[in-house]
Amino acid sequence: MAKIIISCAVTGAIHTPSMSDYLPITPEQIARSSIEAAEAGAAIIHLHARNPADGSPTPDPAVFMNFLPVIKQSTDAVVNITTGGGLTMTLEERLAAPLAARPEMCSLNMGSMNFNISRAGDRIKAWKYPWEKPYLDATDNFIFRNTFKDIEGIVERLGKAHGTRFEFECYDIGHLYNLAYCLDRGIVEPPLFVQSIFGITGGIGAEPRNLLFAKETADRLFGDAYCWSVLAAGRHQMAFTTMAGINGGNVRVGLEDSLYIGKGQLAKSNAEQVAKIRRILEDLSLEIATPAEARAILKLKGGDRVGF
Numbered sequence: 001m002a003k004i005i006i007s008c009a010v011t012g013a014i015h016t017p018s019m020s021d022y023l024p025i026t027p028e029q030i031a032r033s034s035i036e037a038a039e040a041g042a043a044i045i046h047l048h049a050r051n052p053a054d055g056s057p058t059p060d061p062a063v064f065m066n067f068l069p070v071i072k073q074s075t076d077a078v079v080n081i082t083t084g085g086g087l088t089m090t091l092e093e094r095l096a097a098p099l100a101a102r103p104e105m106c107s108l109n110m111g112s113m114n115f116n117i118s119r120a121g122d123r124i125k126a127w128k129y130p131w132e133k134p135y136l137d138a139t140d141n142f143i144f145r146n147t148f149k150d151i152e153g154i155v156e157r158l159g160k161a162h163g164t165r166f167e168f169e170c171y172d173i174g175h176l177y178n179l180a181y182c183l184d185r186g187i188v189e190p191p192l193f194v195q196s197i198f199g200i201t202g203g204i205g206a207e208p209r210n211l212l213f214a215k216e217t218a219d220r221l222f223g224d225a226y227c228w229s230v231l232a233a234g235r236h237q238m239a240f241t242t243m244a245g246i247n248g249g250n251v252r253v254g255l256e257d258s259l260y261i262g263k264g265q266l267a268k269s270n271a272e273q274v275a276k277i278r279r280i281l282e283d284l285s286l287e288i289a290t291p292a293e294a295r296a297i298l299k300l301k302g303g304d305r306v307g308f
Contacts, residue, residue: 003289004281005250005297007167007195007229008042008270010034011050012256013057013086014117016132018124020259022268026052027066031074034067036271037254038077041278043294045071046080046107046167046254049097054129057086059093061100068101068308076291078300079308080105080167083154087115087142088135091150098158102307104300106158107195108151108166110175110182114202115144144202148178152187159188163301167229169195171203173217180221190225193298194218195252198240199233206236211243227297231257238277245281250289253277 010033011024024033027049034045049063050056064081071079081103085094098106118140127133158164166188170176182188196214199206204214211230218228229250232240237258241251253273261267261276278288295302 001248001286002297003287003293004245005044005227005229005289005294006042006274006278007044007046007080007250007252007254008034008037008274009046009231009252009254009256010037010270011048012254013048013082013084014120014256015259016121016136017055018126018128018132019121020255020266022266023055023255023259024270025050025055027063031067031070033270034071034077035074036269037274038075038291040271040274041288042077042274043289043291044078044080044105046082046252046256048082048085048256054131056129056131056135057089059085059089059096061097064097064101065308072303072306072308076303078105078291078294078303079103079306080107082107083158084109084144084169087139087144091145095154095157098164100307102162103164104295104303104306105298106164106166107169108154109144109146109169109171110151110178111172112146113144113171115142116140116201119201148181151178151182155187163305165193165298165300167193167195169197170214171197171200173204173214176214176217176221183222183225190222191297191299192222192226193229194222194226195229195231197231199236206232206240208243211240212247215247215249234258235260235263237273238280241277242280245286246284251277251281
């Protein structure tokens with residue numbers, strides 16, 4: 001079996017500061033947590049930015065530039081910047097940092113969808129900041145926009161203009177067909193790095209049969225033109241990434257996707273999750289890819305050709 005690429009999504013834009021004291025907020029925390037995750041075995045670091053004053057998601061390129069160079073100088077890991085941003089951001093806001101940074105990789109969501117995280121804060125008794133609860137509550141009336149025109153524009157402005165390649169985030173089976181449409185039209189080029197996502201309300205559910213069906217569908221649509229990866233939200237994280245590894249896939253963990261390391265136990269760092277999935281996969285006699293090997297597998301342009 002091919003070596004497994006571990007991605008780590010360090011902070012995201014879903015969880016809020018009141019949910020965990022271990023969620024990286026400031027540029028210093030994000031940089032440190034990213035470096036630790038890379039040292040634990042993550043070949044790819046997936047990044048969002050947050051306002052250091054209150055932990056709210058921010059698209060500000062200046063905030064990204066406070067941690068991107070530190071990560072680059074301290075590790076060989078591939079830097080992957082979000083184009084999904086935060087749930088209240090416009091498309092231009094979502095693209096501001098990637099266009100400034102010109103990274104090796106960016107995430108790219110493959111369809112518009114209901115994206116409901118309104119129940120994520122149900123257990124919170126006291127909120128640290130006033131923005132958190134309204135931010136979550138509003139998502140039961142929210143559509144995360146990613147039209148075909150949006151997708152093609154992102155590929156043109158980032159991929160074709162700057163050589164950035166993409167983590168194609170597929171929250172449902174239809175998103176795989178959207179990606180196949182883009183491949184057929186020549187909008188995207190192989191090898192495709194397909195991230196199947198399970199357990200977000202509005203997307204496909206976290207059931208084992210869905211994971212296998214997603215892989216079967218991707219195999220049918222893309223053949224040998226893609227590399228498959230899996231992430232799952234919350235309590236499903238480790239079970240689904242383990243299943244992915246057993247079935248020849250790559251994996252993504254990190255505090256963006258789950259705040260926990262075990263039942264009822266908050267993860268104290270991103271590195272803790274990376275180390276756990278690495279240990280599980282290596283115990284199954286699976287090999288973990290280095291950043292250099294991930295670059296070769298995904299045909300990335302190299303860390304010397306980025307804008308930070």
